[in-house]
Amino acid sequence: MQLSLTLNGEARTIEIEPDAMLLDVVRSLGLTGAKEGCGVGVCGLCMMVINELPVSACIYVAALAAGKDVWTVEGLTARDPALLEAFVVEEGMQCGICTPGQVVSTYTLKRECPNATEEQAREYMAGNLCRCTGYVSITSSVMKYLASEAR
Ligand code: FES
Ligand code: FES
Structure with missing residues (x-):
């Protein structure tokens, strides 16, 4: 499926698996600042900002970011x-x-x-x-x- 979002201020359309997590999708684009630690939302290594709110990207289904404003540590x-x-x-x-x-x-x-x-x-x-x-x-x-x- 296609995911359209704004990533670090830039409009992007990306091909993703429907069940992909946002952390994996973003890291596959070369933005590797966010890390996977626990993988279950408790350690904070994977934090990103979506619509100005903090999220644990390891447990955030990437498809839910459609149309949203996503920022990584790089941005x-x-x-x-x-x-x-x-x-x-x-x-x-x-x-x-x-x-x-x-x-x-x-x-x-x-x-x-x-x-x-x-x-x-x-x-x-x-x-x-x-x-x-x-x-x-x-x-x-x-x-x-x-x-x-x-x-
Ligand atoms: S990897 Fe630990 S909260 Fe996401
Ligand atoms: S885990 Fe090494 S600086 Fe925080």
């Missing part, structure tokens, strides 16, 4: 360099496997709750698991982006 960081800059400056990563998901959730947090306190930010980001860090540098990165100019 979001190109659109707003301050997003990636916050993680680089605050060293909000170690191995980096969880970082794309952390970055995507940081983007949606700023849209949903731009004045979030550190406690609220930690609560919001709780679905983004990290095996490497103690979350201190990730939280610093999130707070730095919240303090940046919105784009």
Whole structure:
């Protein structure tokens, strides 16, 4: 079947299997920032933004994205360099496997709750698991982006 959507600001029509998950479809297009971790919607590695809301792309049936506005970490960081800059400056990563998901959730947090306190930010980001860090540098990165100019 054909799927027509907007991907990172560009209108696309893609041939997909009816039961394909959005994560697999997007990665097959070369956008490999989002990763598969748990595959069941609990780790946050596969986060994308659909119509300005965060979704776990590993459990999102791609066909449901028809006509929607989908953004990946690649598109979001190109659109707003301050997003990636916050993680680089605050060293909000170690191995980096969880970082794309952390970055995507940081983007949606700023849209949903731009004045979030550190406690609220930690609560919001709780679905983004990290095996490497103690979350201190990730939280610093999130707070730095919240303090940046919105784009
Ligand atoms: S891979 Fe999607 S939430 Fe874990
Ligand atoms: S930086 Fe390694 S899992 Fe988060």
